[in-house]
Amino acid sequence: MSMITDELYECFxxxxxxxxxxCVRSSKAELGKTxxxxxxxxxxxxxxxxxxxxxxxxxxxxxxEAAGIExxxxxxxxxxxxxxGGISEAQYGIAELGTLVQVSDNIDARIAAIMPExxxxxxxxxAIVPEYDEMFFKLAQLPEIPGFMGFITGPSRTxxxxxxxxxxxxxxxKLTAIVVDDx
Amino acid sequence: xxxxxxxxxxxxxxxxxKRSSELKQEIHDALDNTTLARTLGNFCKTYPGRRLKxxxxxxxxxxxxxxxxxxxxxxxxxxxxxxxxxxxxxxxxGHVFHAHSTEEGMEFIRQLVKEKGVKTIVKSKSMASExxxxxxxxxxxxxxxxxxxxxxxxxxxxxxxxxxMVMPALHLNKEQVADLFTEYTKVENKPIISEEVKTxxxxxxxxxxxxxxxxxxxxxxxxxxGTVFTMTNEGNGRMVGTLPKIHLYIFGIEKFVDKFxxxxxxxKSLPRNGTCQRxxxxxxMYTGANExxxxxxxxxxxxxxxxCVILDDPGRRAILAEPEFRQMYECIRCGAxxxxxxxxxxxxxHVFGSNVYTGGIGTMLTHFLVSDERAEQIQNICxxxxxxxxxxxxxxxxxxxxxxxxxxxxxxxxNNIKKFALDAVSDRKLFxxxxxxxxxxxxxxxxxxxxxxxxPMFLSGLTExxxxxxxxxxxxxxxxxxxxxKVPEVKGNIAMFGGCLLDFVYTDLAQDVILDxxxxxxxxxxxxxxxxxxxxxxxxxxxxxxRKEAEINIEAMHAEDYDYIVSACPxxxxxxxxxxxxxxxxxxMHKRAVxxxxxxxDFAKLFVMLGGLADEGDGKELKxxxxxxxxxxxxxxxxxxxxxxxSHTKGVEIVEMQDSDQCCGFxxxxxxxxxxxxxxxxxxxxxxxxxxxxxxxxVDCPGCMMxxxxxxxxxxxxxxxxxxxxxxxxxxxxx
Numbered sequence: 069m070s071m072i073t074d075e076l077y078e079c080f081x082x083x084x085x086x087x088x089x090x091c092v093r094s095s096k097a098e099l100g101k102t103x104x105x106x107x108x109x110x111x112x113x114x115x116x117x118x119x120x121x122x123x124x125x126x127x128x129x130x131x132x133e134a135a136g137i138e139x140x141x142x143x144x145x146x147x148x149x150x151x152x153g154g155i156s157e158a159q160y161g162i163a164e165l166g167t168l169v170q171v172s173d174n175i176d177a178r179i180a181a182i183m184p185e186x187x188x189x190x191x192x193x194x195a196i197v198p199e200y201d202e203m204f205f206k207l208a209q210l211p212e213i214p215g216f217m218g219f220i221t222g223p224s225r226t227x228x229x230x231x232x233x234x235x236x237x238x239x240x241x242k243l244t245a246i247v248v249d250d251x
Numbered sequence: 252x253x254x255x256x257x258x259x260x261x262x263x264x265x266x267x268x269k270r271s272s273e274l275k276q277e278i279h280d281a282l283d284n285t286t287l288a289r290t291l292g293n294f295c296k297t298y299p300g301r302r303l304k305x306x307x308x309x310x311x312x313x314x315x316x317x318x319x320x321x322x323x324x325x326x327x328x329x330x331x332x333x334x335x336x337x338x339x340x341x342x343x344x345g346h347v348f349h350a351h352s353t354e355e356g357m358e359f360i361r362q363l364v365k366e367k368g369v370k371t372i373v374k375s376k377s378m379a380s381e382x383x384x385x386x387x388x389x390x391x392x393x394x395x396x397x398x399x400x401x402x403x404x405x406x407x408x409x410x411x412x413x414x415x416m417v418m419p420a421l422h423l424n425k426e427q428v429a430d431l432f433t434e435y436t437k438v439e440n441k442p443i444i445s446e447e448v449k450t451x452x453x454x455x456x457x458x459x460x461x462x463x464x465x466x467x468x469x470x471x472x473x474x475x476x477g478t479v480f481t482m483t484n485e486g487n488g489r490m491v492g493t494l495p496k497i498h499l500y501i502f503g504i505e506k507f508v509d510k511f512x513x514x515x516x517x518x519k520s521l522p523r524n525g526t527c528q529r530x531x532x533x534x535x536m537y538t539g540a541n542e543x544x545x546x547x548x549x550x551x552x553x554x555x556x557x558x559c560v561i562l563d564d565p566g567r568r569a570i571l572a573e574p575e576f577r578q579m580y581e582c583i584r585c586g587a588x589x590x591x592x593x594x595x596x597x598x599x600x601h602v603f604g605s606n607v608y609t610g611g612i613g614t615m616l617t618h619f620l621v622s623d624e625r626a627e628q629i630q631n632i633c634x635x636x637x638x639x640x641x642x643x644x645x646x647x648x649x650x651x652x653x654x655x656x657x658x659x660x661x662x663x664x665x666n667n668i669k670k671f672a673l674d675a676v677s678d679r680k681l682f683x684x685x686x687x688x689x690x691x692x693x694x695x696x697x698x699x700x701x702x703x704x705x706x707p708m709f710l711s712g713l714t715e716x717x718x719x720x721x722x723x724x725x726x727x728x729x730x731x732x733x734x735x736x737k738v739p740e741v742k743g744n745i746a747m748f749g750g751c752l753l754d755f756v757y758t759d760l761a762q763d764v765i766l767d768x769x770x771x772x773x774x775x776x777x778x779x780x781x782x783x784x785x786x787x788x789x790x791x792x793x794x795x796x797x798r799k800e801a802e803i804n805i806e807a808m809h810a811e812d813y814d815y816i817v818s819a820c821p822x823x824x825x826x827x828x829x830x831x832x833x834x835x836x837x838x839x840m841h842k843r844a845v846x847x848x849x850x851x852x853d854f855a856k857l858f859v860m861l862g863g864l865a866d867e868g869d870g871k872e873l874k875x876x877x878x879x880x881x882x883x884x885x886x887x888x889x890x891x892x893x894x895x896x897x898s899h900t901k902g903v904e905i906v907e908m909q910d911s912d913q914c915c916g917f918x919x920x921x922x923x924x925x926x927x928x929x930x931x932x933x934x935x936x937x938x939x940x941x942x943x944x945x946x947x948x949x950v951d952c953p954g955c956m957m958x959x960x961x962x963x964x965x966x967x968x969x970x971x972x973x974x975x976x977x978x979x980x981x982x983x984x985x986x
Contacts, residue, residue, distance in 0.1 A: 087532075145494075145544035149460055165530045175493070175542040175552055182489045200530075204515040213476045213511065215343070215541030215554075216492075219534040224486035226448060227526065228402035228420055229428055230286075231294050234448045237401060238455060239486025239532065 071250055072193030076163050080196055080247065084166030087222035088235050089243040091166070096122070096248055099190070100131025106188060106244055107137050107153050114138040115153030116180040122157055122192070122248065144176040154180035154240070155188040158220070161196035161245070162203050165221055168245055169203060173215035181220060187240040189220065194250045263664060274602070274628045278927050281598040286424040287414070288597070294421070295596035299910075301527035302587070302642070314519050318645045321513035322505075322581035325474070326571060332474040332507040333561060339477030343539020345557040352564045357383040359560060360499070364394055367497055367556070369463040371395045373455075375481065375488040376403055377468025378416070378584065379501045379562050381607040382620055385466070396466075397458045399487035401451050408435055412606040414599045416613065417525045417586040422599060455487065465491035469502035470521060470583070471514045472559075478538040479559065480514055482521060484531045492535055496543050497556040504563045505570075505580045517583050520644035524585035566620040575655045579615055581645035588612050588639035588649055593914045593932045594632050594925075603632045611639045611649040618656055627664070630656045632925065634932075635790060636914035637885035657792025727758040731777040734765065742772035742861075743814040748804070748851065750823040751783055752953035760953065763980035764819045764854055770985050771863045775817070780807035784823040790918075797826075798833040801844065805830065810847040815861075819854045819976055821883035821952045827851045828887075853883060854976050855893035855951055868901030868982040875903050875978070876945035878936070878959060879912040880952035893951055893975045900982045908939040917958035933962045940970065947971040949978055 081091040094102040099122075107115060117129055117139050132139045140147040148154070156177040160169035168189040170177060181187050197203050207217060224239030235241065281287060325332050337347040350356030360383070364372075372389065374380065374396060386396045386407070398407045402419035406412065408431040413419030420428070425442040432440035432450050440450055467488060471480040479500050481488045492498055508514055522528040540554035570579050589595045589610030592603070600609025605625045608616035611633065618626035633653045640649055727749055745768055753761040765775045785800030804827070810816055818824045828848045834841035852860065875897055884890045890912070897903050916932030936959065940948055948963075950956045950972060960972045973981075980986050 087528075143547065143550045145547040145550070167530060173542045175544055178489070178493045179544070182486055182493055200519070201515060204512050208510070208512040213478055213536070213538045215538050217536040217538075218489070219530065221530045221532055224484065224532050226401050226485045228400070228405070228418060228485075229423075229425055229444045229447060230290050231418065231421065232444050234445055236452070237448055237485035237487070238399065238452055238459070238490050 072196055072247060076196060076198060077193065077247055079198070080161055080163040080166055080245070082166070083164060084222060084245055087166060088225065089166060089222040089245060091245045091247065093193075093247045093249065096126050096250070099123075099126040099246065099248055100128045102246055103128055103155060103188060103190075104131045104135035104137065106246075107132065107186070108135055110186060110242070112137060112153040112186055114140070114147070114151045115155060116140050116144045116147050116151045116176070116184060118144065118156035118174065118177045118180050120157040122190070128155070144179050148179045148183035151184050153186045153188070154184035155190065156180045158189045158191045158245075159195060160203060160206070161191040161247070162200055162219075163196050163198050165200055166245075167200075167203075167219050167221040170216070170218045170220070171207065171210070171214055172217075178216060178218070182239050185236075185240060186242045186244075187223075188244050188246060190246045190248060192250050193247050196247065267664065270624065270628050275927070277602045278598055278925065281602045282927060282931070284422055286427070287422040287599050290421050290424075291415070291596055291599050294418070295590055298527065298590045302523060302590075305523040305527045305529050309519065309523070311520070314516055315644055315646045317516040318520060318583065319581055321508045321510075321516060322583075322645060323578075325507040325509055326505075326577065326580040328509070329504055329507065329571065332509065333504065333563065335474035335509075336472055336477055336507065336559075336561070339475065340539055340557075340559055341477075343477055344554050345477065345539040345559060347559045347561065349561050349563060353383050353562065356501070356560050356562055356564075357385065357388055360385070360501075361388065361392060363499070363558065364389060364392070364464070367463070369394060369497065371397065371458065371462045372464045372466055373397050373399050373458050373462040373487075373491050373495065374466040375468065375483060375491045376400045377466060377501050378607055379468060379503050380466065382562065382564075383501065385501070397455070397462070399455050399458070399485075399491060400483075401448065401485055404451060404455070405431060408432075412601065413609065414601050415586065415589060416584060416600070416609050422601065455490075459490040459494050462495045464497040464499060465495040466499045466501065467491055469500055469506045471508055471517050472502055472506045473511050473514060474507055474509050476511050476538055478511065478536050480518070481535045482518065482531050483533050483535075484526070484528075486533060489533050489535055492537055493543075495555075496545060498537070498543075498558070500537075500559045502559070502561065504561060504567055505582070517644075521583055521585050524587035524642065524644045564620075570619050576615060576619070576652055578645070578647050579612070579619075579652070582612050582616075582647060583644050584612075585644050586610070587642040587644060591638045591642050592633075593636060593638070593916070593935075594634055594928050597928055597931050598632070603629055605629075611653065612647065615649075615652050615656065626656060627660045630660070632928065634881075634914050634916070634918035636881040636918065638881075638912075638914070641885065654789065654792065657790070658794050659792070661792035661794070722755055723758045725758070727754045727761040728777065728779055730758055730762070734762065736765065736769050736774055738769050738772060738774050740772055741774050744774045744776065745815045745817050745857075746776045746778055746808055746810070746813040748781060748784070748808060748816055748818040748823055748827065749777065750818065750820040750953070752957065753819055757953050757956070757974075760819060760974050760977055763974070763977045763986070764817060766980045766985040767854075767858060767863065767976050767983075768817065768861075770983065771858070771861055773861065776813070778807045778809065782807070784820075784826040786822045786826040789826060789829070794833070801830045801833045802840065805840065805843045805847055808847055810843070810850045813850065815857055816847065816851040817854055817857050818851060819951070819953065819974060821853050821880045821887060821889075822954060824851055824853045825882040825886045853887060853889055853951065854974075855896060856887070856889045858976075858979075859892040859896060863979075864895055864899055866899050866901060868903065869984060870901045871982075873903050873947055873978075873982070874906055874943075874945045875947050875949045876906050876908045876940060876943040877911055877949045878908070878915065878940070878955055880950065880955050881912075881914050881918075883951050884912050889951075893949070896975060896979060897949055900979065902982060903978070906943045906945050908943045908945075910939055913939075915955045915958045915962075917954045933958060937962045937966060937968070941968065945970065947973055947978070949973060949975055951975050
């Protein structure tokens with residue numbers, strides 16, 4: 069595992085922005101604060117958080133609560149119906165597309181990424197691969213394919229009425245990826 | 252008995268005529284729909300450029316070879332795919348039902364729904380479920396089935412069927428959508444798209460949360476892992492696969508690939524070809540009974556009830572059993588063949604399609620999976636321009652398959668009127684004498700131009716919105732013997748295949764071809780027994796007459812005696828190149844057909860091949876724009892030679908028009924069958940031509956020449972349309 073290069077990060081960011089998402093970079097130490105600021109920045113008062121070793125280590129939940137965000141880490145299915153924010157860790161990223169890749173059967177992670185209006189996907193810089201093909205090979209080589217895997221590229225969108233591209237349908241209206249520097 | 256048979260034939264014909272006039276009405280309705288014209292028109296116009304951009308850095312050709320490879324492997328091992336998928340999905344806790352018919356599949360689902368006490372269903376897009384009449388059957392059972400894809404939701408409210416495979420509600424404008432939403436929600440909806448999307452989110456959210464079952468369609472199913480893939484933008488696919496405790500996948504056997512990494516080729520082309528996106532917002536991959544929240548109050552989690560219904564009906568097996576159509580298995584349902592089709596861009600999928608599948612590939616899918624009768628109607632809408640083949644993600648021979656469908660239906664339900672016309676054409680003497688009579692009987696010149704408004708006999712009905720050329724008073728076959736060919740040093744000899752238009756209409760062009768070839772040292776012969784090339788018969792699926800004409804021309808042209816055969820009509824050249832397929836390999840006729848096919852070239856190609864490219868010309872300024880004929884560019888691959896010839900000609904400046912290789916709408920007999928579609932396609936071409944402000948439109952196909960001249964004449968645009976051979980003859984002073 070090596071740190072993400074500036075070039076690869078810029079590539080990921082550019083491609084995610086091209087599809088209406090946004091992207092920020094953060095150190096592990098700053099992660100909690102970064103998350104809290106993003107949520108507060110658009111007045112999110114409540115959010116679902118799916119715990120992970122990275123989040124625990126960085127103290128994301130505590131930082132969110134300290135910022136006054138009501139943070140739910142259980143009963144996500146229930147809270148997902150009303151919480152405006154959702155945050156979970158994605159296992160990989162694809163730079164050439166700006167894609168977050170979920171490789172986990174954890175249902176809470178799927179709910180947090182699809183139900184709330186604003187989703188933050190956190191991905192370790194070292195887990196971002198340059199290309200789509202490489203990602204597919206990685207997945208194909210897993211000892212066992214998890215019950216669920218998914219690619220998320222930007223917020224949900226449609227062009228079903230008069231071919232006019234419109235952001236935010238059944239999934240998030242807004243999406244931000246936070247790329248965390250590993251070391 | 253004879254009376255009975257006649258009665259049956261009559262009934263059949265009446266039915267065919269009724270269907271045909273119904274389709275005509277549908278065409279008029281579609282053309283009158285201004286929303287469809289604007290939205291679909293814009294979409295199709297911008298599609299090629301946006302698509303190309305999405306492919307930047309991607310090897311499209313290489314990827315399509317791969318799609319072909321992995322999908323044809325799955326087709327060749329389909330039973331193994333079903334077995335492997337079933338084993339692997341079940342190993343992971345899923346349930347698989349192998350349905351041998353749509354009825355069997357639907358009955359299984361009905362029982363499942365009943366057994367599980369399912370009251371509400373949320374459904375993301377599944378075309379296979381449309382084949383099962385899923386919504387209708389379960390609706391009758393009292394189950395609420397909610398379409399969640401925005402476009403599908405809108406057309407469900409409208410009570411309509413999809414107008415496009417990827418964008419089902421293109422025919423409605425935001426005002427109409429607002430009305431539908433107002434009626435449904437009982438709250439006033441404003442005709443603002445972003446607001447309408449919000450309404451859809453709100454309405455659907457409630458359904459997602461409470462639904463007992465989610466239903467999905469698969470884009471790909473992987474045999475070795477038991478994984479199903481769904482690609483969406485709106486996130487409804489995700490919701491369907493995330494919230495309900497029961498999840499049902501419905502997909503046909505054509506969705507299989509063997510290995511997990513095989514899927515990547517499909518997801519490389521599907522979004523780019525479908526919506527010009529490099530990737531969609533979501534790709535979801537489910538393997539077996541994945542996790543779900545069983546009780547949101549207690550937060551209890553566990554594996555969901557996961558079902559896959561594999562549709563393996565006789566229609567799908569028939570596709571695999573027919574060598575010519577088997578490639579349909581490789582289709583990834585991206586819809587690109589719709590988006591580049593000039594006829595589809597005008598009428599959309601309600602006309603060019605059935606209630607499930609639309610457009611070029613949709614015609615074949617309709618034939619095998621939905622309704623043979625409907626397919627028989629819509630197969631005639633194809634212009635055979637070949638643009639769909641260029642963009643097809645799996646390189647399917649769509650126009651050829653449509654042609655085969657025409658052949659099938661011509662065999663099964665011969666249409667006597669069409670048949671008479673084609674029989675007449677294949678009887679050289681009869682056809683030629685009809686044309687001679689026509690030249691005498693036709694109306695006098697109009698507006699002092701050599702155009703007639705009405706053509707006689709079976710050609711009548713051609714003229715709406717266009718002017719058509721005069722039949723020559725003296726056919727070329729009578730002029731040829733009077734021509735003196737001055738070739739001091741003969742390098743070789745060539746036979747000219749004239750085709751109907753050169754022989755009977757554009758006799759000057761026929762002379763120009765000869766003068767051009769003489770100028771570079773070749774003598775040209777015109778074998779008198781040649782007849783129609785057979786293209787019209789082939790186009791209408793009449794193989795018998797096409798073969799008969801091939802035989803006549805193989806005899807007449809006697810290719811064995813010449814170095815080359817020249818044709819100045821790419822449709823004739825294309826047809827002659829097809830001759831070997833009409834005869835059994837190893838026969839004398841086949842051998843001779845091959846000889847003829849191999850020696851036959853279109854004018855520009857042959858002229859350049861024989862050293863005709865030269866910096867000659869009178870130097871007088873002539874601004875030329877070039878229109879590519881469908882057959883010449885896409886079937887014969889010739890597009891550079893004629894441009895080289897023109898640009899080397901002193902005085903000629905080429906200005907390219909937009910979409911120079913977009914069909915002009917002539918399509919052989921097409922403009923006879925569907926003048927209402929052909930005319931707007933021509934109008935579009937004329938617009939692009941006008942924009943260049945050229946003095947002259949250069950073409951290499953007399954059919955295009957006739958169509959475009961007619962279009963310009965009808966609009967009083969004083970622009971000339973000339974064959975490349977004519978421009979060469981004039982500029983080099985050969986006349």
